[in-house]
Structure formats: structure tokens, C-alpha cells
Amino acid sequence: MAQGLVVLCGVLVLSGCTRxxxxxxxxxxxxxxxxxxxxTIPESGTPVRIGCWQRGEAVRGDTVWYRILGxxxxxxxxxxxxxxxxLGSNPSC
Structure with missing residues (x-):
């Protein structure tokens, strides 16, 4: 997996997301x-909506995973x- 950055948008908040x-x-x-x-999430930088989150396998010490929609x-x-x-602004799964 290539290292990079994607900005996730909360389900109810789609404006103000940086691409x-x-x-x-x-x-x-x-x-x-x-x-x-x-x-995969393409290089176009399209914002991604979060449906919910839950804890899962740790990736470099971080156990939070997002279920994405769209x-x-x-x-x-x-x-x-x-x-x-x-994190608390988005529901847990």
C-alpha cells in the first residue's frame, strides 16, 4: 500500500473537505x-464519505477503520x- 493521504468526509458534512x-x-x-x-481510492483526490467506524486490526498502532460509502x-x-x-461525530458500526 502506498503511503499517502485521503480526506474522509462525514456522512452529513460534505462541504469543506480538502481534496x-x-x-x-x-x-x-x-x-x-x-x-x-x-x-482502491484513485489518485484524483475525490473526498470519501464515512458511513461508520469500528476498531479492527492495528495498522502502525492505529486500530480505527472506516466503512466508506459511495x-x-x-x-x-x-x-x-x-x-x-x-471520531465521535461519526457513528460506530
């Missing part, structure tokens, strides 16, 4: 690297993301 580029952040079928890769659905680790809202 950034990454190189193929893997989207998985569940909250851990042992789950199948179901896609055209690309699945799970991404918090380690490679930056959100516009506090």
Missing part, C-alpha cells in the same frame, strides 16, 4: 489487512486518512 492525492489506498471488505481488497464502498484504515470531524 488530496494518494497512490492507490486499498479499500477492503472488512476492518483489517487480512480482508480482501475490493478496490461509488467505492468498503473499509479503509484511519492511519492513511484525515477526517474533517472528530
Amino acid at each position: 488530496t492525492s494518494i497512490e492507490g489506498l486499498q479499500v477492503r471488505s472488512g476492518p483489517g489487512t487480512g480482508f480482501a481488497v475490493v478496490g 461509488p467505492q464502498e468498503g473499509w479503509v484504515t484511519n492511519y492513511y486518512t484525515r477526517t474533517t470531524r472528530e
Whole structure:
């Protein structure tokens, strides 16, 4: 997985999200690297909506994973993301 940054937008807050580029952040079928890769977030920097979050496999010490919504659905680790809202602003799964 390439290191990079993607900005996640809370489900109810879509304005004010910064677009950034990454190189193929893997989207998985569940909250851990042992789950199948179901896609990638493209380099276009399109903001991603958070459906909910839960704790899963630690990625470099970070156990938070986000279930993302939209055209690309699945799970991404918090380690490679930056959100516009506090974790508690999004529901747990």
C-alpha cells in the first residue's frame, strides 16, 4: 500500500473537505489487512464519505477503520486518512 493521504468526509458534512492525492489506498471488505481488497481510492483526490467506524486490526498502532460509502464502498484504515470531524461525530458500526 502506498503511503499517502485521503480526506474522509462525514456522512452529513460534505462541504469543506480538502481534496488530496494518494497512490492507490486499498479499500477492503472488512476492518483489517487480512480482508480482501475490493478496490482502491484513485489518485484524483475525490473526498470519501464515512458511513461508520469500528476498531479492527492495528495498522502502525492505529486500530480505527472506516466503512466508506459511495461509488467505492468498503473499509479503509484511519492511519492513511484525515477526517474533517472528530471520531465521535461519526457513528460506530
